[in-house]
Amino acid sequence: xxxxxxxxxxxxxxxxxLAAILLALAFAPFLFPGSKPLNVAAKICIFALLVASYDLxxxxxxxxxxxxxxxxxxxxxxxxxxxxxYGPSWSMIxxxxxxxxxxxxxxxxxxxxxxxxxxxxxFSMVTLAVASAFAVLASQLSWLTGGEDGxxxxxxxxxxxxxxxxxxxxxxxxxxxRVVSYYLVFIACAALFLLLLRIVNSPFGRVLQAIRESPxxxxxxxxxIVVHRTLANVTAAxxxxxxxxxxxxxxxxxxxxxxxxxxxMLDILVMVVIGGMGTMYGAVIGATLYILAQNYLQALMxxxxxxxxxxxxxxxxxxxxxxxxxxxxxxxxILSVRFFPTGIVGRxxxxxxxx
Amino acid sequence: MTAIDAGAALPxxxxxxxxxxxxxxxxxxxxxxxxxxxxWITLTVAGLSxxxxxxxxxxxxxxxxxxxxxxxxxxxxxIAVGAYMAALVLAPLSGxxxxxxxxxxxxxxxxxxxxxxxVAAALSVxxxxxxxxxxxxxxxxxxxxxxxxLIVAEQLLYGLFGPQLIALPLPAALxxxxxxxxxxxxxxxLLAVVIGLIIFAKLIFILTRTKIxxxxxxxxENRxxxxxxxxxIKRLFIGxxxxxxxxxxxGGVMWALYREQVHASVAQELTxxxxxxxxxxxxxxxxxxxxxxLLVALVANYAGFLVPKLALVSDILLMVSVLLWRPRGLxxxxxx
Numbered sequence: 001x002x003x004x005x006x007x008x009x010x011x012x013x014x015x016x017x018l019a020a021i022l023l024a025l026a027f028a029p030f031l032f033p034g035s036k037p038l039n040v041a042a043k044i045c046i047f048a049l050l051v052a053s054y055d056l057x058x059x060x061x062x063x064x065x066x067x068x069x070x071x072x073x074x075x076x077x078x079x080x081x082x083x084x085x086y087g088p089s090w091s092m093i094x095x096x097x098x099x100x101x102x103x104x105x106x107x108x109x110x111x112x113x114x115x116x117x118x119x120x121x122x123f124s125m126v127t128l129a130v131a132s133a134f135a136v137l138a139s140q141l142s143w144l145t146g147g148e149d150g151x152x153x154x155x156x157x158x159x160x161x162x163x164x165x166x167x168x169x170x171x172x173x174x175x176x177x178r179v180v181s182y183y184l185v186f187i188a189c190a191a192l193f194l195l196l197l198r199i200v201n202s203p204f205g206r207v208l209q210a211i212r213e214s215p216x217x218x219x220x221x222x223x224x225i226v227v228h229r230t231l232a233n234v235t236a237a238x239x240x241x242x243x244x245x246x247x248x249x250x251x252x253x254x255x256x257x258x259x260x261x262x263x264x265m266l267d268i269l270v271m272v273v274i275g276g277m278g279t280m281y282g283a284v285i286g287a288t289l290y291i292l293a294q295n296y297l298q299a300l301m302x303x304x305x306x307x308x309x310x311x312x313x314x315x316x317x318x319x320x321x322x323x324x325x326x327x328x329x330x331x332x333x334i335l336s337v338r339f340f341p342t343g344i345v346g347r348x349x350x351x352x353x354x355x
Numbered sequence: 356m357t358a359i360d361a362g363a364a365l366p367x368x369x370x371x372x373x374x375x376x377x378x379x380x381x382x383x384x385x386x387x388x389x390x391x392x393x394x395w396i397t398l399t400v401a402g403l404s405x406x407x408x409x410x411x412x413x414x415x416x417x418x419x420x421x422x423x424x425x426x427x428x429x430x431x432x433x434i435a436v437g438a439y440m441a442a443l444v445l446a447p448l449s450g451x452x453x454x455x456x457x458x459x460x461x462x463x464x465x466x467x468x469x470x471x472x473x474v475a476a477a478l479s480v481x482x483x484x485x486x487x488x489x490x491x492x493x494x495x496x497x498x499x500x501x502x503x504x505l506i507v508a509e510q511l512l513y514g515l516f517g518p519q520l521i522a523l524p525l526p527a528a529l530x531x532x533x534x535x536x537x538x539x540x541x542x543x544x545l546l547a548v549v550i551g552l553i554i555f556a557k558l559i560f561i562l563t564r565t566k567i568x569x570x571x572x573x574x575x576e577n578r579x580x581x582x583x584x585x586x587x588i589k590r591l592f593i594g595x596x597x598x599x600x601x602x603x604x605x606g607g608v609m610w611a612l613y614r615e616q617v618h619a620s621v622a623q624e625l626t627x628x629x630x631x632x633x634x635x636x637x638x639x640x641x642x643x644x645x646x647x648x649l650l651v652a653l654v655a656n657y658a659g660f661l662v663p664k665l666a667l668v669s670d671i672l673l674m675v676s677v678l679l680w681r682p683r684g685l686x687x688x689x690x691x
Contacts, residue, residue, distance in 0.1 A: 064498045114675070118683060121426050124498050125630040126674075132627045133671045140667055262623065266506060269499065323518065327510030334503040337496055338489060 003194060005201040009281055014348045018281060021288050025186060029179045030171045036295075042182055042250050044291050045189040046243050051271045052196050052283035053239035058269075059278030060200050061232040062212030063120045067111065067127035068268055070134045071237040073260040074104045075244025077138065080151045080254035088154035093249065101241050108237035112230030120229075135260045150255020159184070159249065185246050192239055197280055199235060208232055209278070263326060267294075270333045276343025285344050298325050374685035375642075378406075378649040385657045393537035398656045404544035406652030407551020408613065410645050412606030413629040414558060415599015421575040421639020421688055423592045425487055426494075428501040430629065431622035432508035433600040436478060437471035437607025438617045439516055442523050444470050452526040460526030468608055475604025476597040483596050505622060512619040521617040529612075547609055554602065555645050562641060571595060575639050575688055631670045635677045637684030646685055650677075 009015040024031060028041035054068050078100025082092040107130075115126035138145050145151065157163055163177035173179070199205055207228050210218040215225050248254045258264075267290065275286025302322040336343070342350065382399050389395045416430045444467040445452055451463035486504045490496040525543055532539040562568035574581045574588050582588050610625070611617045632651050636643025654673050659666040677685065 058495075062495055064495060114678065121494055121498070122634065124428075125426070125634055129627050129631050129634075129671060129674065132623075133668050136667050140664075269502075273499070321514075324510055324514050326506055327514060330503050330506035330510060334486065334500055334507065337499045337503065341496065 005198045007197055007201045011348045014345060021284060029182055030173050033173050038182055040291060040295050042185050044288050045186050046247050047291060048284045048287040049189040049192050050240055050243040051268055051287050052193055052280055053236045054268050055272050055280060055283050056232055056236045058272055061208045061229055063229060064124045065127045066265055067131040068240055069260055069265045070131040071104045071240035072244040075100045075241030076248040076254040076259040077145060079245045079248040080153055084151045084153040088156050090156050097245050101238055104237045104241035105234050108234045112233040116226050116229045138260055139256050148256060150253060152253045155249060155252055181250060185250050188246055192242060200280060270329055273336050274343055276345030279345040282343050282345040298322055374646050378646060378653055381653055388661055396538035398660055400540045400544050402653035402656035404547035406649035407548050408606055408609045409628060409632055409652060410551055410648035411554050412603050413632045413644050413648060414641055415602045416629055417633040417639055417644045419596050419599050422571060422595055428498055429504035430603055431626035432505050433475040433603035434607035434625055435512055435619045435622040436475050437604030438611035439512060440471040440474050441467045441608040441611050442521050442617045455527055457528040460528030463526055468605055471604040471608045472601040476601040479597050479600030483593060509619045509622050523611050523615055523617050525612055525615055558641055631674050635674055635684055637686040637688055639688040640686035643684055643686035
């Protein structure tokens with residue numbers, strides 16, 4: 001299988017799940033008409049890509065970065081500011097990307113060369129510090145970024161909801177600008193995901209895994225650890241910035257809440273751990289499960305909380321309030337790192353080899 | 356062959372004074388830019404007090420890392436716990452805190468500090484047992500699990516105390532300023548500087564003059580050797596972890612009184628600041644942590660006065676410039 005770079009799911013159940021996700025996403029506008037399901041589908045595409053790029057760092061290279069949302073945000077703000085300031089056109093989207101991607105790469109290079117020289121734990125601390133400073137900057141420089149409110153902007157006419165590509169309908173769905181946008185996001189995400197799959201299965205990807213398993217031995221074999229880790233960091237940053245740009249195009253809006261907040265970083269961590277670190281396919285499964293849960297379970301939590309309160313169940317109502325979503329997420333995250341470190345993909349593959 | 360003279364003293368380590376001079380040099384260098392000496396005194400005292408508070412919080416973090424190679428991303432949780440405990444204890448003591456007498460004001464703080472430190476230390480035992488010990492020696496999982504612990508602790512505090520800010524007024528006797536010439540210095544900041552200096556002196560005394568301290572320093576240098584000599588370094592580690600968390604709780608009380616408000620978001624805010632401080636100081640070094648905290652706080656205060664926009668990133672710039680000079684921080688202790 002050329003397109004998968006020879007890295008197949010290697011498990012029947014896993015293959016079926018992945019195929020189902022792929023088909024559902026590919027025909028999402030027709031299978032699940034309506035604006036909310038389409039939003040969910042687009043978010044799954046973007047986060048699957050974002051989480052896969054994070055997996056390159058966490059799962060394949062074995063370094064923990066807390067700055068991934070920063071690169072996501074750089075991509076999102078790049079496109080947003082170009083479109084906001086210079087008007088909605090394709091060349092402005094291109095301009096945003098041309099500015100944002102090198103900026104993300106440079107920043108990733110600087111952070112990497114700076115903090116990966118000493119030891120991996122330094123890198124985690126430095127990325128946390130830089131990312132939080134960046135988030136503060138983005139919310140403070142309101143003349144540029146719009147501050148906490150962010151920037152809403154127009155997209156090129158083809159992508160607007162009012163635009164109809166042609167009259168008539170396909171399977172009862174009008175082929176409007178929203179659908180075009182969705183397919184732009186879907187195809188770009190799929191292509192970049194395949195590129196990531198290509199990267200991790202290249203000799204470069206093998207070296208990254210060798211470094212993850214034993215930096216000492218990898219170095220003894222003659223591979224420069226700093227160089228490889230930094231390159232992995234730059235690659236992941238570039239793809240995260242691209243995902244951010246797609247996110248901005250899809251939402252017509254960029255603000256700290258949708259692109260830079262620490263809770264997105266936590267979302268990414270949960271998705272990558274639940275799906276399975278170091279598998280790439282885990283990113284797709286993790287993102288799908290998590291975003292479905294976030295969109296449909298979080299509402300359920302709210303009704304459970306109010307139901308418990310009205311039924312007089314002596315629960316601490318504060319703990320089940322929808323605002324405490326992060327609490328249960330954090331607990332789930334700790335438990336899965338502890339007891340389920342290989343994630344869903346790892347479990348499925350393990351079960352297959354045992355049988 | 357020359358005979359080895361057993362009685363000869365070990366070659367003395369060369370003392371490294373340059374980092375210690377940095378905060379002084381920084382303060383002096385800032386004087387001409389600020390211009391008015393009275394403003395300079397106010398800013399410097401503000402910076403020193405903030406630095407002392409950060410030092411109190413971060414000292415445990417750096418020691419725990421040095422001793423056991425455990426970087427606790429959840430250390431900030433104990434700060435938040437300390438702050439909430441202060442609010443809980445001080446609320447019913449309003450009779451003492453609102454009295455004008457300095458002594459009753461200070462006396463009200465004593466139970467608050469004791470409860471905050473005690474609760475933080477007790478919780479740290481559970482934190483160590485359930486989150487750190489299971490993933491001991493695995494950096495990647497350690498970072499993830501302790502970060503998860505920080506989030507859970509923060510959310511639990513929101514769940515138990517509500518998401519709103521809780522006001523925590525300073526005891527009346529500690530309000531206001533003392534005037535030196537033209538410079539106004541807030542009383543509470545002086546108190547914070549005094550407490551910070553006492554903690555620093557105490558820590559240095561314990562580390563350099565007691566047997567426990569000797570073992571801790573030996574453990575930081577070479578853990579296996581200390582174990583081979585028959586000491587249970589795990590037990591020592593739990594002790595240090597508890598003490599460090601108790602100090603974080605104390606720091607939380609000080610910080611809450613300084614801001615006069617309590618909110619669980621301080622846990623994340625200060626985690627970043629503490630990391631910058633211990634990176635600058637050199638992971639594992641208490642002295643480095645002290646100097647790093649003073650540098651960060653002084654720079655933040657001067658930059659906030661001179662170029663307010665720069666203050667947003669001044670910590671990062673300071674960290675970058677220190678690491679360009681000494682890539683492992685001011686006082687590299689561990690060989691790791």
